[in-house]
Amino acid sequence: MRLRVTVPASTANIGSGFDTFGMALGLYDVVEVDVTESGLKVEVIDAGAGDMSGVPTDENHLVVRALRTACRHLDVHVPGLHLRCHNAIPHSRGLGSSAAAAVAGIAAGYALAGKALDDTALQLAAGFEGHADNAAASLSGGFVIAWQADDRFHAERLEPHSAIRPVVAVPATRSSTKETRGLLPDSVPLADAAFSAGRTALAVHAITARPELLLAATDDRLHQGYRAPAYPATARLVRELRERGVAAAVSGAGPTVLALTTTGILPQGVGVDEFDVSELAVDLTGVQVEARSQ
Structure with a gap:
């Protein structure tokens, strides 16, 4: 199986909406996933002017960790992986790069299982950061209102005005x-x-x-x-x-x-x-x- 995952950047807070508001933006990381017979290979192709220095290329890579998490949850066995990560979202700038990586991995795991993204996908993706604003925006697009209750993450997607x-x-x-x-x-x-x-x-x-x-x-x-x-x-x-x-x-x-x-x-x-x-x-x-x- 070969996958191509395209995930948008996001902005969060948007004024006073601290840990609550998120909005998906038209800047994208693309992750190509090949299932192989064994092993792990991660290639990072940086479109973010040197932002990838120090990014792990082993099991500690966030896309890999998220993909493994989804596969465990969905009981999917993946013998080996080859990932090519084309990164355009700059790291550590407030544009949701970590959430995008988590969402990419979760979405890849669901695709390998042949399943559509569901509420549990949000739980898994948001769990990497402890709040759901960026992850929910990258999952669903548009403008989201996120909150946490009863140890679960929740998000409601709304349509932003077309003039923005x-x-x-x-x-x-x-x-x-x-x-x-x-x-x-x-x-x-x-x-x-x-x-x-x-x-x-x-x-x-x-x-x-x-x-x-x-x-x-x-x-x-x-x-x-x-x-x-x-x-x-x-x-x-x-x-x-x-x-x-x-x-x-x-x-x-x-x-x-x-x-x-x-x-x-x-x-x-x-x-x-x-x-x-x-x-x-x-x-x-x-x-x-x-x-x-x-």
Whole structure:
């Protein structure tokens, strides 16, 4: 069996929707999977300007780990594997590269079992990170609301408004989700919690029906301010864009800046010299698997 798995990047949080909102973006990792008679071979082809240095090419590779997890769950025996990972999603930039790798592996395992993706696929993929926002977006595409209850991950997919044209500004520097989470306080003032609750509710309406409300809807007092010292250039660009009326936020744990525009461009005069700026479509389909005999 030979598989070709195409999985989209994702942005998460989107303002105050911390560990809750995710959106799939039109930037893709492609994993080619060949089932072989024995052994494991992992090739990494980097389209992300050197981001793959230090990425394991053995059983510790995240796609391999996720694929093995799915195969164990589905009782599928795979004698050997040859993986070719064509990576376009930059690592440690807040664009869901780890979730995409987990989703690619889970989707490959399901395809080898001849089964359609189901709710358990979300449990397996989200389990690698401990939250479901990025994984759910890469699985289903579109805009997702994710939550956790009774030790299970849940996600609801919604259709984003067709006028939304995301722009991402990706810096060369990386960030660590673990480190930036360490900057967050154990509690926030009640006024900030109430503010964030209102903006989170408004964001659902803005993203799905009223994009003209996106600037107000992406305002945040819950997490971005606490993380700002970890990436001052990112915080500065978010501030400049918002001052110019652009609904900008930190993408995931950063340091990428997400701008939800209706034009696909950023205003002139903002400081983007330290960033690689591009428009990305909203991916509406999620992970795709093509299977064929060798």
